[in-house]
Amino acid sequence: MLKRFCWSCILTLSFASVCGAQTLRQEADNASLLVGTAVRPAQLSETAYVSTLAREFNMLEAEDAMKWWILRPDAGTYDFRQGDEIVRFAQAHQMKVRGHCLVWAQYNPKWLTQAHFTDRQLAHLLHEHITKVMKHYAGEVFAWDVVNEALDEHGNVRDSLWYNRPGIGLQGEGTAYIERVFRWAHRADKHALLFYNEAEGEGLGRKSDAVYAMVKDFKQRGVPINGIGLQLHISKPDVDIAAIAANIARLTALGVQIHVTELDVSLPVDSSGGLLHPDDVNRQAEIYRGIVQTCLQYPGCTAIQTWGFTDKYSWIGSFSRHTRGWALPFDRNYDPKPAYRAVLDALSAGRSVPR
Ligand code: 9MR
Numbered sequence: 529m530l531k532r533f534c535w536s537c538i539l540t541l542s543f544a545s546v547c548g549a550q551t552l553r554q555e556a557d558n559a560s561l562l563v564g565t566a567v568r569p570a571q572l573s574e575t576a577y578v579s580t581l582a583r584e585f586n587m588l589e590a591e592d593a594m595k596w597w598i599l600r601p602d603a604g605t606y607d608f609r610q611g612d613e614i615v616r617f618a619q620a621h622q623m624k625v626r627g628h629c630l631v632w633a634q635y636n637p638k639w640l641t642q643a644h645f646t647d648r649q650l651a652h653l654l655h656e657h658i659t660k661v662m663k664h665y666a667g668e669v670f671a672w673d674v675v676n677e678a679l680d681e682h683g684n685v686r687d688s689l690w691y692n693r694p695g696i697g698l699q700g701e702g703t704a705y706i707e708r709v710f711r712w713a714h715r716a717d718k719h720a721l722l723f724y725n726e727a728e729g730e731g732l733g734r735k736s737d738a739v740y741a742m743v744k745d746f747k748q749r750g751v752p753i754n755g756i757g758l759q760l761h762i763s764k765p766d767v768d769i770a771a772i773a774a775n776i777a778r779l780t781a782l783g784v785q786i787h788v789t790e791l792d793v794s795l796p797v798d799s800s801g802g803l804l805h806p807d808d809v810n811r812q813a814e815i816y817r818g819i820v821q822t823c824l825q826y827p828g829c830t831a832i833q834t835w836g837f838t839d840k841y842s843w844i845g846s847f848s849r850h851t852r853g854w855a856l857p858f859d860r861n862y863d864p865k866p867a868y869r870a871v872l873d874a875l876s877a878g879r880s881v882p883r
Contacts, residue, residue, distance in 0.1 A: 552584045552857075552868075555875035556832075559824060562624060563875070564833035566591035566790070569613045571841060576862045580837065582621040589626040589789075589833060590614045591843075594669075596636045599661065603639055603653075608664055615668045626787070626833070627669035629676035629725060630658050631709050633688030641689060650689070651696035655712050662716035671721035673757055673789070674713045675706050679726060683738030703742050707751050714752035725757030725789055731771030740775075743782050757789035760819060761835065763852065765811055769818040773825065780828030787831040788823055791816075792855035793867065794844045801845075803854055813866035816857065820874035827879070838862055 556563035564587030571577045581588070592598055593610035601607055618625045631654065645653065662672065680686045685702050690709075692699035698708060706724070713722050724742070729735035739756060746753045756779050758772070776786050793812045796804040803809065823829035836842045840860040845853050857868035 550872075550876075552872060552875060553586045555872060556586055559875055559878045561824065561875070561879075562587040562787075562831035562833075564588050564624070564626060564831060565837045566628075566833070566835045567614055567617075568836075568841060569593055569610045572613065572617055577838065577841075578617075580858060580862050581617075582623075584837065585623060587624040587626060587831060587833065588614065588618050589628050591628075591836065594627055594661070594665075595629065595632070596640065596657070600637055600640070600657070602637075606660055606664070611665070615665065619668070624671075625665075625669045626789070626831075627662075627665060627672040627720075628789075629673035630661065630713065631674060631678075631690055631706075632676040633678070633686060633690065636689060645694075647694045647697045647699070650694065654690065654696055654709065658709060658712045659716045662713060662720060666717045666719070669720060671723055671755065671787070672713060672717075673725035674710055674722045676725045677727050678703075678706055678724075679729065679735055679738050681728065681735055683734040703745070706742070707746065710746070710752055721754040721785070722752055723755040723757045723785075723787060723789075724753060725759065727759040727761065727790075730758040730760050730775060731768050732775055736775050740778055740782075743779060743784055747782050747784070753784060755785035755787055755830075757787050759790035759835075760788050760792075761790055762793045762815060765808075765815075767815050767818065769815075769822055772819070773822045776822065776826050776829055780826050784828070785831075786823070786826065786829040787833065788819060788829070789831075789833050790835040791819060791832065792835045792842065792844065794848065794852040794855040796851065797853040799850070801850070801853060809854070809866050812854070813870035816867040817870035817874045820871050821877070824874065824877070824879045 552563045563585055565585050567588045568591050590611055593614055598610055599606055615625055678686055685691055687693055690696055691705050696705055698705040710722055726739055729739055793815050795808045798804055823832050837856050838858040839854055839856050842855050844855045857865055859865055
């Protein structure tokens with residue numbers, strides 16, 4: 529890709545550092561791509577966190593702040609403070625905001641899960657929640673993960689509060705409850721892009737086949753769905769990039785966008801947090817590079833987001849009982865890792881010829 533002509537290049541010997549690779553954000557802007565990260569509001573008072581975030585990303589998403597367990601301390605209350613703080617930060621730094629997530633079987637507040645609501649009561653509660661939250665953020669959140677992780681590894685609809693325990697009145701009818709909530713979401717904010725977000729179904733297999741079949745069905749019947757979120761929490765070194773590309777190709781051919789929503793590549797660490805195998809950082813960088821290059825091959829792949837950006841704050845440590853870590857492009861001191869350089873290089877190559 530031709531770089532724009534730059535006078536400062538004449539004044540410096542270091543052409544590449546001034547006019548070549550810049551920041552992820554600048555390169556993503558040039559490639560017409562959104563590059564985002566998940567954000568926790570508690571960290572927005574930390575100078576290094578804030579400066580890295582604003583410099584490197586043109587999009588962010590609340591890692592937790594827009595989930596039921598934070599937004600809904602009790603049945604009668606909506607607590608938007610944390611979500612609003614994130615939106616204000618984004619606006620102050622000209623960043624887009626993704627919303628996450630309106631419907632998920634996990635991490636719901638106890639008042640909701642333990643009250644033995646009937647399906648009619650649950651339908652009412654969920655409809656009201658989607659409507660209030662989306663209207664609150666209308667014009668601020670441009671895309672929502674409406675439903676998160678509703679399918680199991682076989683591609684079947686998971687048992688859940690919202691589906692069949694007791695569900696919202698569509699128990700036993702497969703993806704009908706997902707369709708219902710997408711329709712509610714579209715009515716709440718007709719300008720928001722509506723995504724179905726899924727884990728471990730990024731390549732080819734039973735789960736991604738089921739997502740594909742659902743999208744095909746929804747598109748044929750006019751159900752308002754605009755995109756699929758591919759989470760991409762990677763924990764194995766043998767990532768099948770070709771299978772991910774094939775999945776992106778078939779989904780975008782149906783007319784939905786792809787957002788890579790939760791990318792991280794975790795590595796084994798020892799008890800003091802050091803890498804067990806130092807060479808893993810290079811393998812990690814190549815995985816990051818491969819994902820970014822793959823997304824850039826498809827015009828319908830419009831955003832790449834990492835799940836946090838510094839190893840200082842990542843869900844991986846506590847989730848793996850501190851056996852894994854090092855998952856993100858910046859280390860604990862906010863220094864860029866080889867993974868950062870690989871993403872930057874891939875972005876700076878721009879989009880390849882559209883397929
Ligand atoms: O990273 C998130 C962690 O801080 C929270 O404790 C947890 C529950 O809210 O959710 C984590 O994020 C998950 C995301 O919302 C959906 N995909 C899997 C993510 C990692 O568990």
